[in-house]
Amino acid sequence: MRPAYAVGALVAALLPVPVTSTPVSYRDARVPVERRVQDLLGRMTLADKIGQMTQAERGAVAADPTLVTEWRLGSVLSGGGSVPTPNTPAAWVDTVNTLQRAALATPLKIPILYGVDAVHGHGNVYGATVFPHNIGLGASRDPRLVEQVYRATAEEMRATGIRWNFAPCVCVTRDDRWGRAYESFGEDPALVTRMLTAVDGLEKNGVLATVKHYAGDGDTTYGTGTGDYPIDQGVTITSRADFARIDLAPYVAAVTRHGVRSVMPSFSSVDWTDDGVGNPVNMHGHRELLTGTLKGKLGFDGFLISDWEGIHHLPGTLADQARAGVNAGIDMFMEPNTAPQFEAALTAEVQAGRVPMTRIDDAVSRILRVKFQLGLFENPYATAGEVGTAAHRALGREAVAASQVLLKNNARTLPLRPDARIYVAGRNADDIGNQAGGWTLDWQGRTGDSIPGTTILDGIRQVAPAASVTFSADASAPIARTDVGVVVVGETPYAEGFGDVGGPVCSWCPAPQQEPKSLTLQPADRAVVDKVCDAVTRCVVLIVSGRPQVITDQLGSIDALVASWLxxxxxxxxxxxxxxxxxxxxxxxxxxxxxxxxxxINIGDRPYNPLFAYGYGLRT
Structure with missing residues (x-):
C-alpha cells in the first residue's frame, strides 16, 4: 500500500489547474529560468506533464493538428523523408507554426519543440546545402570548419522554423561494416572529441544540439545486430575501462566542455566483460549509464530523448517499456506513431506507483528548462528564410576540398593540367544522389538527380573549361591512350540497417541502391577501373563512399587514388x-x-598493418 501522502500528491497532480490570482511567473521573461520552471511545473496536471515527455511524428498529427492540443504534446519531429508539400522553407514554417498554434491552444500554452535529423546540412529540405557527412569532416581535421558547417546548418534549420537537431553523431566508429560508419568523425575518440565544435555551431546559433548515440553504437560487435542487421543496434562487448576510453569520452567532453543540452541513447546494448559476457543491457534501459554516469557523475542538466521507438527494444509490454525507460533516466520519448498509447501506458504506471512523481517532475523540469532557455515561450513562431545560399554553398565547397584524402600520387599525376584531355568514367562521376549519400531527402537517401548542386563531373567542367572532357559512365566510349583517366566509383546511398555489410538489401529503395553492401567495389565499378586504367597512360581513381573500399589488388594500375567520402x-x-x-x-x-x-582494424591495434594508416594523407 502506498503512503497516504503519496496518494494525495497523485490525486492533486491529476486535478485540473485551479484558477487563482497567483502571478503567472513562468510567462515573464524577466524571471530567472529555474523559477519559471518551478512555477509552471506547479500548475501542470499529470496529463500536461506526460504530454511534455511525448514526441510524435509529423505524419501522425499534420492532418489533424488538434491532436497536438489533445495529447498535450511536448514535441513533434520529422523523420527522414517526412516533409511538407511543397518541400520549401515556407511550407516547413507553415507546418511548424500550425502545430505550434495547436500547442498554444492548451490551457498552459506550452510551446512544442520541433526536431529533425539535419546530420549533414538540412538534408530533408529540397534546395538546402548538403555538406559532407561527418566522416569527411573528420578527414579535414579542422574543428573551426566543422563549427562553421554546423552553424550554416543551424541557420538553414531556423529558416524552416526548426530549433532542434538530432545531431551531431559523436560515436566512435570501430568497424567499417557498420552502416552508420559515415555518421562518425572517425575511429579515434580524440579526433571525435576535437570535432565537438559541431555542438557549438548549432547551440551558438539558436538550435538545440543532440549528441548521439549514447554510448557505444560505433563499437558494437559484428554478428550481434538486431534482426537481419549483422551489426546495427548490436552489442558493445567491452570492459568498463575501454568503454570509458573509447566510447564514452566524446560525451564527457560534450557535457562538461560544450554544455550540450540534449542526449539521445543508442539502440545498442552494452555487455561488460568485467562481469562476464552474456548479460547485455540495452542503452534505453541502462540506469547506470543514463542516470548514474550522465546525470550523476557528469552533471548533465539537459534532457534525454529516446531514439525512434527506442524503448520498444526493451522487453515486455509498452507499459513495461515506458516504466523501464523513465526509471532508467529517459526524459522525452520519440513515439512517432504511438504517442497516445505511450501516454496512456505511462499514466497507468504513475497511477500504480511504479513510476514515482519525482521522476516525472525531474523529466519535465529538464524539458521546460531547455524550452525557456531557447526563448520558445517568447518567440514560439517562425518566419521563412532562405536555404542553399551562395555563402553556404561556398562553405560546402570548401568543406569538400578539405575532406579529400590523397592516398597515392605516382609521378605527380595530380594536380591535373587545366587544359588536359580528360576521360571521365564511373557511375559516381555524375550522380549527385550517390555523392550525397544517406539522410538526403529520404532516410536511405536517393540515387540520381535528386537535389540541386554540382556533381564531380560538373565541377571538372567548371574548374577546367579549357580541358577536353569526355564522359562515359560505363567507359563504353572510345579511350585515347593520351587521355588522363578520372574514374569515380564507390557506393550508392544507404543509412543504418540496410547499410550493414552482409545485411539485407533495401527492397523499396531505388534500383541502383538494391545491391549488397560490401567493403569492396561492385563488379561493374571494378570493371570500369580496369578498363580505363589499362587504356590510359595516367589514371586517377576517386572513391565516393561512406567508408573505405578495399582496392589493394587494383592499386598497381592506379596512378593517383583519392578518398572522396560523401x-x-x-x-x-x-x-x-x-x-x-x-x-x-x-x-x-x-x-x-x-x-x-x-x-x-583501428589505430592502436597490435598487430597493425593497414594499406593506409589512420592519419595518412599526401599533400600537393
Whole structure:
C-alpha cells in the first residue's frame, strides 16, 4: 500500500489547474529560468506533464493538428523523408507554426519543440546545402570548419522554423561494416572529441544540439545486430575501462566542455566483460549509464530523448517499456506513431506507483528548462528564410576540398593540367544522389538527380573549361591512350540497417541502391577501373563512399587514388583539389584495410598493418 501522502500528491497532480490570482511567473521573461520552471511545473496536471515527455511524428498529427492540443504534446519531429508539400522553407514554417498554434491552444500554452535529423546540412529540405557527412569532416581535421558547417546548418534549420537537431553523431566508429560508419568523425575518440565544435555551431546559433548515440553504437560487435542487421543496434562487448576510453569520452567532453543540452541513447546494448559476457543491457534501459554516469557523475542538466521507438527494444509490454525507460533516466520519448498509447501506458504506471512523481517532475523540469532557455515561450513562431545560399554553398565547397584524402600520387599525376584531355568514367562521376549519400531527402537517401548542386563531373567542367572532357559512365566510349583517366566509383546511398555489410538489401529503395553492401567495389565499378586504367597512360581513381573500399589488388594500375567520402551537393570542391586550386590536406579519419579479413582494424591495434594508416594523407 502506498503512503497516504503519496496518494494525495497523485490525486492533486491529476486535478485540473485551479484558477487563482497567483502571478503567472513562468510567462515573464524577466524571471530567472529555474523559477519559471518551478512555477509552471506547479500548475501542470499529470496529463500536461506526460504530454511534455511525448514526441510524435509529423505524419501522425499534420492532418489533424488538434491532436497536438489533445495529447498535450511536448514535441513533434520529422523523420527522414517526412516533409511538407511543397518541400520549401515556407511550407516547413507553415507546418511548424500550425502545430505550434495547436500547442498554444492548451490551457498552459506550452510551446512544442520541433526536431529533425539535419546530420549533414538540412538534408530533408529540397534546395538546402548538403555538406559532407561527418566522416569527411573528420578527414579535414579542422574543428573551426566543422563549427562553421554546423552553424550554416543551424541557420538553414531556423529558416524552416526548426530549433532542434538530432545531431551531431559523436560515436566512435570501430568497424567499417557498420552502416552508420559515415555518421562518425572517425575511429579515434580524440579526433571525435576535437570535432565537438559541431555542438557549438548549432547551440551558438539558436538550435538545440543532440549528441548521439549514447554510448557505444560505433563499437558494437559484428554478428550481434538486431534482426537481419549483422551489426546495427548490436552489442558493445567491452570492459568498463575501454568503454570509458573509447566510447564514452566524446560525451564527457560534450557535457562538461560544450554544455550540450540534449542526449539521445543508442539502440545498442552494452555487455561488460568485467562481469562476464552474456548479460547485455540495452542503452534505453541502462540506469547506470543514463542516470548514474550522465546525470550523476557528469552533471548533465539537459534532457534525454529516446531514439525512434527506442524503448520498444526493451522487453515486455509498452507499459513495461515506458516504466523501464523513465526509471532508467529517459526524459522525452520519440513515439512517432504511438504517442497516445505511450501516454496512456505511462499514466497507468504513475497511477500504480511504479513510476514515482519525482521522476516525472525531474523529466519535465529538464524539458521546460531547455524550452525557456531557447526563448520558445517568447518567440514560439517562425518566419521563412532562405536555404542553399551562395555563402553556404561556398562553405560546402570548401568543406569538400578539405575532406579529400590523397592516398597515392605516382609521378605527380595530380594536380591535373587545366587544359588536359580528360576521360571521365564511373557511375559516381555524375550522380549527385550517390555523392550525397544517406539522410538526403529520404532516410536511405536517393540515387540520381535528386537535389540541386554540382556533381564531380560538373565541377571538372567548371574548374577546367579549357580541358577536353569526355564522359562515359560505363567507359563504353572510345579511350585515347593520351587521355588522363578520372574514374569515380564507390557506393550508392544507404543509412543504418540496410547499410550493414552482409545485411539485407533495401527492397523499396531505388534500383541502383538494391545491391549488397560490401567493403569492396561492385563488379561493374571494378570493371570500369580496369578498363580505363589499362587504356590510359595516367589514371586517377576517386572513391565516393561512406567508408573505405578495399582496392589493394587494383592499386598497381592506379596512378593517383583519392578518398572522396560523401561530399554532398558541392562536387566542385573535388575538382578544386584535382586541378590544384586548393591543396590536398585531408588525412584518413579511419584506417584503410588491406583486405576485408583485416576488418575491424583501428589505430592502436597490435598487430597493425593497414594499406593506409589512420592519419595518412599526401599533400600537393
Amino acid at each position: 561530399p554532398g551537393s558541392e562536387g566542385g570542391g573535388v575538382a578544386d583539389v584535382l586541378f590544384g586550386r586548393r591543396p590536398f590536406t585531408g588525412r584518413l579519419p579511419v584506417s584503410w584495410p588491406r583486405s576485408v579479413d583485416q576488418v575491424p
